[in-house]
Amino acid sequence: GNPKENNQQVGESKSGSESKGGGELRVAFNAQPPTMDPLMTTAAATKYAGRHIFESLMTLNSKYQPEPMLAESVDKSEDGKTYTFHLRKGVKFHNGKEMTAEDVVASMNRWKQKSGTAKTLGDISFVAKDNDTVLLQLKAPSTPALTILATQTQFAAVMPKEVIEAAKEIGVSEIIGTGPFKFVEWKKDQYIHLTKYNEYKAVNAPADGLAGKKEALVGDLYFDIVTNASTRETGLQTGQYDIAAALPHDSYERLKGTSNVKVITETNVALSIYFNKKQGIFTDLKERKAVNAALDADKILMAAFSNKELYKLNYQYMPHEFWVTEAGKKEYNQKDPEKAKRFLQEAGYHGQEIRLATTQDYPYVYNAAVVIKEQLEQVGMKVKLDVSDFASYSTKREDPTKWDMLVVSDLFRATPGELGILQPQNYGWTDDPKIASSLQAINAAASPAEMKKLWDELHGYIWDYLPGVKLADFAFFDATTDKVQGYKPFDGMIFWNTKVLK
Amino acid sequence: MGAIQRSLDGNTKLLRIKNDLKKQQRNLLIRRFFSNKSVLIGSIIMILLVILVFFAPLIAPKGPYAMEVTNRLQAPSSAHLLGTDNFGRDLLGRIAYGAQVSMGVGFFVAFLASLLGMMIGLYASYYRSLDSLLMRICDGLMAIPGILLAIALMAAFGAKTENVVLALSIVFTPHIARAVRSAALVVREQTYIEAMKALGAPSWRIIWLHIAPNTLSPLIVQATFIFADAIIIEAALSFLGAGVPAPAPSWGNILSDGKTVIFNAWWLTLFPGITIILSVLGLNLFGDGLRDLLDPHTNQAKK
Amino acid sequence: MATQHLLEVKELRTHFYTERGQVTAVDGITLHVEEGEILGLVGESGCGKSVTSQSILRLFEEKQTVKYEGEINFKGKNLLRISTSDMQNVRGNDISMIFQDPLSSLNPVFTIGYQIAESIMLHQKVSKKEAYDKAVEMLRLTGIPAPEKRVNEYPHELSGGMRQRVMIAMALACQPKLLIADEPTTALDVTIQSQILDLMMELNKKLDMGIILITHDLGVVAEICSRVAVMYLGQIVEEADVKSLFAHPLHPYTQGLMKSVPQLDGDRSQKLHIIEGMVPSLYNIPKGCRFASRCPYADALCREEMPELTQHQSNQKVRCWHYLKIAQREDRCDVNKID
Amino acid sequence: MLTKLTEQIDPMLVVKGLKKYFPVKGALGQSTGEVKAVNNVSFQLYEGETFGLVGESGCGKSTLGRTILRLTEPTNGEAIYQNKNIFHLSGMELRNIRQEMQMVFQDPYSSLNPRKRIGSMLEEPLTIHQIGLRQERTERVMEILHKVGLQPDHYYRYPHEFSGGQRQRIGLARALVVNPKLVICDEPVSALDVSIQSQIINLFQQLQDELKLTYLFVAHDLSVVRHISDRIGVMYLGQMVEQAPTDSLFSSPLHPYTQALLSAVPIPNPNVKKERIILKGEIPSPLNPPRGCIFHTRCPFVMDICRKEIPLEKEMSRNHFVSCHLH
Amino acid sequence: MKFYILKRLLSLIPVLFIVSIIVFLIIHLTPGDPVSVMLGQDASKQQIDELRQSLGFNLPLYQQYFKWIGGVFQGNLGLSFFLKEPVTKAIFDHLGPTISLAVLAEILAIMIGIPMGILAARKRGSAADQTFMGLSLLGISIPSFLLSLFLMLLFSVYLKWLPVAGYQPLSRGLWTHLQYLIMPAFALGTMKSALIARMTRSSMLEVLNSAFIKTARSKGVKERHVVYKHALRNAFLPILTVIGQTFGGLIAGAAVIETIFNIPGIGQLIINSVLRRDYSVIQGTVLFVTFSYMFINLAIDLLYGVIDPRVRLNRK
Numbered sequence A: 001g002n003p004k005e006n007n008q009q010v011g012e013s014k015s016g017s018e019s020k021g022g023g024e025l026r027v028a029f030n031a032q033p034p035t036m037d038p039l040m041t042t043a044a045a046t047k048y049a050g051r052h053i054f055e056s057l058m059t060l061n062s063k064y065q066p067e068p069m070l071a072e073s074v075d076k077s078e079d080g081k082t083y084t085f086h087l088r089k090g091v092k093f094h095n096g097k098e099m100t101a102e103d104v105v106a107s108m109n110r111w112k113q114k115s116g117t118a119k120t121l122g123d124i125s126f127v128a129k130d131n132d133t134v135l136l137q138l139k140a141p142s143t144p145a146l147t148i149l150a151t152q153t154q155f156a157a158v159m160p161k162e163v164i165e166a167a168k169e170i171g172v173s174e175i176i177g178t179g180p181f182k183f184v185e186w187k188k189d190q191y192i193h194l195t196k197y198n199e200y201k202a203v204n205a206p207a208d209g210l211a212g213k214k215e216a217l218v219g220d221l222y223f224d225i226v227t228n229a230s231t232r233e234t235g236l237q238t239g240q241y242d243i244a245a246a247l248p249h250d251s252y253e254r255l256k257g258t259s260n261v262k263v264i265t266e267t268n269v270a271l272s273i274y275f276n277k278k279q280g281i282f283t284d285l286k287e288r289k290a291v292n293a294a295l296d297a298d299k300i301l302m303a304a305f306s307n308k309e310l311y312k313l314n315y316q317y318m319p320h321e322f323w324v325t326e327a328g329k330k331e332y333n334q335k336d337p338e339k340a341k342r343f344l345q346e347a348g349y350h351g352q353e354i355r356l357a358t359t360q361d362y363p364y365v366y367n368a369a370v371v372i373k374e375q376l377e378q379v380g381m382k383v384k385l386d387v388s389d390f391a392s393y394s395t396k397r398e399d400p401t402k403w404d405m406l407v408v409s410d411l412f413r414a415t416p417g418e419l420g421i422l423q424p425q426n427y428g429w430t431d432d433p434k435i436a437s438s439l440q441a442i443n444a445a446a447s448p449a450e451m452k453k454l455w456d457e458l459h460g461y462i463w464d465y466l467p468g469v470k471l472a473d474f475a476f477f478d479a480t481t482d483k484v485q486g487y488k489p490f491d492g493m494i495f496w497n498t499k500v501l502k
Numbered sequence B: 001m002g003a004i005q006r007s008l009d010g011n012t013k014l015l016r017i018k019n020d021l022k023k024q025q026r027n028l029l030i031r032r033f034f035s036n037k038s039v040l041i042g043s044i045i046m047i048l049l050v051i052l053v054f055f056a057p058l059i060a061p062k063g064p065y066a067m068e069v070t071n072r073l074q075a076p077s078s079a080h081l082l083g084t085d086n087f088g089r090d091l092l093g094r095i096a097y098g099a100q101v102s103m104g105v106g107f108f109v110a111f112l113a114s115l116l117g118m119m120i121g122l123y124a125s126y127y128r129s130l131d132s133l134l135m136r137i138c139d140g141l142m143a144i145p146g147i148l149l150a151i152a153l154m155a156a157f158g159a160k161t162e163n164v165v166l167a168l169s170i171v172f173t174p175h176i177a178r179a180v181r182s183a184a185l186v187v188r189e190q191t192y193i194e195a196m197k198a199l200g201a202p203s204w205r206i207i208w209l210h211i212a213p214n215t216l217s218p219l220i221v222q223a224t225f226i227f228a229d230a231i232i233i234e235a236a237l238s239f240l241g242a243g244v245p246a247p248a249p250s251w252g253n254i255l256s257d258g259k260t261v262i263f264n265a266w267w268l269t270l271f272p273g274i275t276i277i278l279s280v281l282g283l284n285l286f287g288d289g290l291r292d293l294l295d296p297h298t299n300q301a302k303k
Numbered sequence C: 001m002a003t004q005h006l007l008e009v010k011e012l013r014t015h016f017y018t019e020r021g022q023v024t025a026v027d028g029i030t031l032h033v034e035e036g037e038i039l040g041l042v043g044e045s046g047c048g049k050s051v052t053s054q055s056i057l058r059l060f061e062e063k064q065t066v067k068y069e070g071e072i073n074f075k076g077k078n079l080l081r082i083s084t085s086d087m088q089n090v091r092g093n094d095i096s097m098i099f100q101d102p103l104s105s106l107n108p109v110f111t112i113g114y115q116i117a118e119s120i121m122l123h124q125k126v127s128k129k130e131a132y133d134k135a136v137e138m139l140r141l142t143g144i145p146a147p148e149k150r151v152n153e154y155p156h157e158l159s160g161g162m163r164q165r166v167m168i169a170m171a172l173a174c175q176p177k178l179l180i181a182d183e184p185t186t187a188l189d190v191t192i193q194s195q196i197l198d199l200m201m202e203l204n205k206k207l208d209m210g211i212i213l214i215t216h217d218l219g220v221v222a223e224i225c226s227r228v229a230v231m232y233l234g235q236i237v238e239e240a241d242v243k244s245l246f247a248h249p250l251h252p253y254t255q256g257l258m259k260s261v262p263q264l265d266g267d268r269s270q271k272l273h274i275i276e277g278m279v280p281s282l283y284n285i286p287k288g289c290r291f292a293s294r295c296p297y298a299d300a301l302c303r304e305e306m307p308e309l310t311q312h313q314s315n316q317k318v319r320c321w322h323y324l325k326i327a328q329r330e331d332r333c334d335v336n337k338i339d
Numbered sequence D: 001m002l003t004k005l006t007e008q009i010d011p012m013l014v015v016k017g018l019k020k021y022f023p024v025k026g027a028l029g030q031s032t033g034e035v036k037a038v039n040n041v042s043f044q045l046y047e048g049e050t051f052g053l054v055g056e057s058g059c060g061k062s063t064l065g066r067t068i069l070r071l072t073e074p075t076n077g078e079a080i081y082q083n084k085n086i087f088h089l090s091g092m093e094l095r096n097i098r099q100e101m102q103m104v105f106q107d108p109y110s111s112l113n114p115r116k117r118i119g120s121m122l123e124e125p126l127t128i129h130q131i132g133l134r135q136e137r138t139e140r141v142m143e144i145l146h147k148v149g150l151q152p153d154h155y156y157r158y159p160h161e162f163s164g165g166q167r168q169r170i171g172l173a174r175a176l177v178v179n180p181k182l183v184i185c186d187e188p189v190s191a192l193d194v195s196i197q198s199q200i201i202n203l204f205q206q207l208q209d210e211l212k213l214t215y216l217f218v219a220h221d222l223s224v225v226r227h228i229s230d231r232i233g234v235m236y237l238g239q240m241v242e243q244a245p246t247d248s249l250f251s252s253p254l255h256p257y258t259q260a261l262l263s264a265v266p267i268p269n270p271n272v273k274k275e276r277i278i279l280k281g282e283i284p285s286p287l288n289p290p291r292g293c294i295f296h297t298r299c300p301f302v303m304d305i306c307r308k309e310i311p312l313e314k315e316m317s318r319n320h321f322v323s324c325h326l327h
Numbered sequence E: 001m002k003f004y005i006l007k008r009l010l011s012l013i014p015v016l017f018i019v020s021i022i023v024f025l026i027i028h029l030t031p032g033d034p035v036s037v038m039l040g041q042d043a044s045k046q047q048i049d050e051l052r053q054s055l056g057f058n059l060p061l062y063q064q065y066f067k068w069i070g071g072v073f074q075g076n077l078g079l080s081f082f083l084k085e086p087v088t089k090a091i092f093d094h095l096g097p098t099i100s101l102a103v104l105a106e107i108l109a110i111m112i113g114i115p116m117g118i119l120a121a122r123k124r125g126s127a128a129d130q131t132f133m134g135l136s137l138l139g140i141s142i143p144s145f146l147l148s149l150f151l152m153l154l155f156s157v158y159l160k161w162l163p164v165a166g167y168q169p170l171s172r173g174l175w176t177h178l179q180y181l182i183m184p185a186f187a188l189g190t191m192k193s194a195l196i197a198r199m200t201r202s203s204m205l206e207v208l209n210s211a212f213i214k215t216a217r218s219k220g221v222k223e224r225h226v227v228y229k230h231a232l233r234n235a236f237l238p239i240l241t242v243i244g245q246t247f248g249g250l251i252a253g254a255a256v257i258e259t260i261f262n263i264p265g266i267g268q269l270i271i272n273s274v275l276r277r278d279y280s281v282i283q284g285t286v287l288f289v290t291f292s293y294m295f296i297n298l299a300i301d302l303l304y305g306v307i308d309p310r311v312r313l314n315r316k
């Protein structure tokens, strides 16, 4: 028998009563999320699955600008310290309960407490003004406040108040949101099954990024957890999966040439080197400059991503249109071994071992590290590749005694304040007063223009100070069968407005 | 009494006979060695691999790390006989240098596990009082996942090839122990073991010189399996960062690097795959043949 | 002599392939057995008695290890020519065999009842129940006490003597035309041995069964055999009816053998007679008479040419150049007294 | 040499009340009974003599021999050798005594390690007891090979390349190579044809003359036992029923079992037909030996008392002991 | 028998106890903890510390151990931090696929391995022998993922007979269940069959030379019966040992194949739990696997007695 047919029968028989047809969409998902509670983790898998179930007050459009989602509209007070959110009416949770301001306040307070990004807003409070209105009160005005509310890492999912109150330390136990899909079942290590939420009320605006109209065009949405990349790939080719996520970059060219498969890319991740500036050799700026001078980004990225279409050499720490700046350009990608050697000499480098920690759980990170090691050794540095599994690696990088350099991939952020590489408490420990004060100034900037100006300045300084080295932007790539229509990722996978042709 | 006291003359004559016999015996053994096809083929393969191990610098003068990223994933050509990998490193060179690591891991794991397993198996079968204790320990050891052990050891003692060997040896020891024990249980009941006791032989002698050789066939079968398994598992460990520390080449990690590009660059899996198969084949042929050579019985039923 | 023998072996040769080359363990054996006759087969250990008997049933794996030559005629068929499945019908049904080593010849994982019944069911159309009853009956015949209980036991639960009797019961279960018994009583003490010999003689009379009895014990031969063949190094060196053989053995080897037997009434202080020298190795068979190197009568002719098996009087055949000379000497003294 | 047995000489080995019971375990691992393989056996061995041991198969002859050498632990009883109870020795002492007491095993094939060449197998006992240097050991092995009638080129052969008789001789050579004083021969000639059998028996006698060996000689073949033994013990179902000097035993067997045994020996002469005593009745099992006299189930002369009382050992004539109510 | 089984089961307790301590120590001394994995790449140190604290991971090790083992004694293997469900449930959920796969693979392995071994033994030294033994070597040395990918390409992509990967429980119908398992079972089975074939060959070689085989032939038993009835049963003990071993291995050691074919079995559970440091699951699963190994070994030891009556007596 045809396996595809079989699957569909299975899917339909299970959800037939719930949804009015529309078929099913099977996504070969690359990782099992650690939890379905978006606030409990920064893992992308949770975010991708969760954003179909949960929604937040604000969200991002394709230009990384905030747009309201559960709010009908937002007003900003004169002093810039209070935002008033008018909630959309008639929005119902998946359990049938209508969403009220109370739920939103409970959810936002949880977000405030759990999310790292929320903390950049300083001391804030959410108040329910009435059943349909929520106030956000800031201590100081902040231009990027709404963008921060729309952040996607640990996004501010709105859940019923009761669910939040019942939450344990490892997260909520009921998965109830307001999104276009509702949660049915999570068969551990097998699949996550969502089904169309028939009472979903979409925003009346064209879809744009995560914002705008959302419509479930399939009855059932399965995230099949398939950790093996070749399996995802073959499964897509046989039609067992409609979409295969995060395929190996090396397969890009081949899949692109395959007739019934469409490849879909979205450049939304930055690849950088982080230096350990708390301890060891890279506390010395000259050593950091030596590394920066020695690198040849093209080769590194070629090895990591294998195809030019999948990466873009870019020195911008904030690659969105709004933030683009010329500052720091000349420092980037110098490919100047002689200069590097000079820096080393000045710094008095005498063959100390440099530990480059990495993990093979992210092949591109590992591949980049291998080439970086090679390039640094060309200029006479002694580099040791320290490979471990992700769990060990993630503990290791918290410990300044264990490493000197890392290769890190960061998702694009909407505001500079969210950039991991600039955080003093984050691994790398960028504890520079000037950077700190500039970031504060940007957050408190009165207007976007001022904000931009401050950023230009900071960007130049960053390239001088070198908390790390930004290497490039790159894309993950997904592939779909030619029966899938309307799949357009933004900040990762989005399956509303996506349908499968019969 | 006369028969006992031989003249000096007689003694030297006997010795001469003995020496002649020894020589004759050696010739017979050599002849048998060369007439035994499997040993012969096996040794040739093994010798080739040993050459690979020791002459890697000649085979790949640039070493296993020389990268040309622009030349990545090139199919075999005259410049790179076996093609290049995803960093543009010469595959032949990596395989040649990887031989050191992989053959080493395979060999030492098989050796250590055999030694330890044999010890456990033999003593468990000989001293019945130890049996259930040792076997239960083996049950326990078998259950501890090798990956876990490897990650733990790496973390505790640093990423070294020795730790891979140690972890895998511990994992495989119970397998050998069980196989040896089951064979030894039969052997220990044989009359010739009793005869050795009657001669006043100490236990260690009985165990190691009389029981052990008779458990060799299942041991060889298992040990060759372990050799192969160790090479392949080392790859899985490398992938988790718990194997041979990267970017040192091992057949295992070449293979798992190749795994992701198997559809684009077949040579990256094919060639290390073939080398692994060859080495296992060589070792097995050699082992089988050796066993046949050592086993007096198999000399009979042959044409 | 009957026109058709029950079994007639003609010029049987059995070659083994070994690492050191091809070995001919049985080299041109010719013998025959009549219905109701017990033929004794004696000879030095390793002379090929067992190989001969197993060759008759073609029990060695052909092609791989062994090559047969010659003829084995049984009921007018040449057993070496018939197909494997026909051979399977002959085995156990027409010709049965008792093996030399009872300890290892029974399958340790089946009950003895099963093993006997299996052989009955293979050749007779009987139910399982009937076959088991027959098995019990056979065990009773061989003198095993409480056979109903014993049928359900495994070989290792029985004593050596009992196992030997199980083998015998199994061999006799189908009432074969011919029984080959390879040292059936070696492991038994004399009281049980005599019971078993009695049983064999009884069946031999009752069923008119031919028997080839291989043994080392010349006493047993004297007691129950009617004819004897003496083997040496893969050949038959003498064949005669039992009385003539014991009265005047012709071949020097047979003579040596007879003299070596310790007598119950002999002089204990006297050393036993021995045949000097060693049996030559099968890999290195001498050119002429195979016994020449140990023979007191040997001369140049013996060392050069192999004698044929020649008829002496009506009931004796011998393979020796000098048998006439020896026969004359033997006539002069009484052989039965050991000198 | 035949009857050098005198009252004055102290025995070399005294076995008193030896018992060996094997526990029998059922399929469930529980004990279901005991095989009384050797049940209260006493006898002495004198230096330089041969003590023959005959009896039905399974009556405990091998077990007796193995127990004396402590190859299995005795259930009860003692064996005094050179004023020491063998059953109380341990470690080094036991090993030393094993140099002086050797055994030739019943099954010649399985008592040889199939993977060892004959030469190294024979050299091993010397290595164990640290006798001689390497060179000397080889010489000695060659010598012993010669003595048992094997050839030097057998040195490098494996056991399976030998015929039964040759294997038996190898077993013998292995026992003799360490210069023992006492050799327990467990049916050393039963697998041999008469011509080789006589070679071996002669060899036994020759070695006894040369080295003053003492033999405990187990065999089925009564004519062989008669030829070689000075005294003979007859065993039945784990017990010694009769013990006598050879001539005395053969001329006047006292126990009904001995009588039956002697009458059943086939005579190698087709003209002589002997009157056999046929034993009827159930052969008892050592698991469950009969009460009273163990032989009463098959005894042609059974009396009432036999079923109730165990007969005591009586000395009927000089050194001729029997356990039977008839006497 | 009951007594014996009881004794064996009792001897399990100390072993489980020791294994539990070893595993506990190993996993806790290994760097990385579940919190950092769960919180993801970008979690801040503060967040991590908070969660660690609230879950009790900063208590002294012995306290953590006693807390856990105390639960185990009450039949509670703990709660999976990652799966958000009791460890017992997690094991139970992953057991179904594993058992189906292991049984199917073992059946395949036996069906391929034993006849192949027997044939090789009977035709020792012949071309058939060498071919089969060569194939079995290939089976040993070919990396399992290569074989799996090859099977996938052939049967799913090219022939479109079978689904690429995944798992459906038996409750969805036998064929639905089986079609997902055939390829992985085949991949595992061929690898295991190599070992079984070699064992079969070597032990059959010994048995086929036995005297009782000649006895059987001399009775006129058909050659097929001689081999499969008389000889095989005698040669079966070492084969059974290997079968037990491979079966035990299939329970915990099929992780690679399970990952490739995306079968949510115990092997995957172990590996995944190790990778995400899901302490209680690792501990629970290892205890469970220890238990099943011992159970299999016990079953095998009991089977020994069924197959070979001599073993029954010798059991001390």
Ligand SMILES: Nc1ncnc2c1ncn2[C@@H]1O[C@H](COP(=O)(O)OP(=O)(O)OP(=O)(O)O)[C@@H](O)[C@H]1O
Pocket (backbone or CB within 6 Å): B300, C016, C018, C023, C025, C043, C044, C045, C046, C047, C048, C049, C050, C051, C052, C065, C100, C282, D163, D164, D165, D193
């Ligand atoms: N399978 C075999 N391969 C090679 N040689 C063999 C084989 N079987 C027997 N022989 C040889 O054939 C010869 C005759 O052996 P056979 O077993 O027939 O002797 P036998 O007369 O029965 O001796 P015994 O009285 O000791 O049983 C021996 O030399 C033996 O080594």
Ligand SMILES: Nc1ncnc2c1ncn2[C@@H]1O[C@H](COP(=O)(O)OP(=O)(O)OP(=O)(O)O)[C@@H](O)[C@H]1O
Pocket (backbone or CB within 6 Å): C159, C160, D022, D023, D035, D036, D037, D056, D057, D058, D059, D060, D061, D062, D063, D064, D106, D286
């Ligand atoms: N290890 C053992 N376990 C249980 N019973 C045993 C053991 N060894 C011997 N027996 C039993 O002890 C009794 C005596 O056996 P033993 O081997 O001593 O007899 P034997 O006189 O040497 O017989 P044979 O003449 O056949 O060699 C037999 O019933 C035997 O079954």
Ligand SMILES: [Mg+2]
Pocket (backbone or CB within 6 Å): C049, C050, C051, C100, C182
């Ligand atoms: Mg024979």
Ligand SMILES: [Mg+2]
Pocket (backbone or CB within 6 Å): D061, D062, D063, D106, D186
């Ligand atoms: Mg015995």
Ligand code: NI
Pocket (backbone or CB within 6 Å): D001, D002, D205, D209
């Ligand atoms: Ni004398």
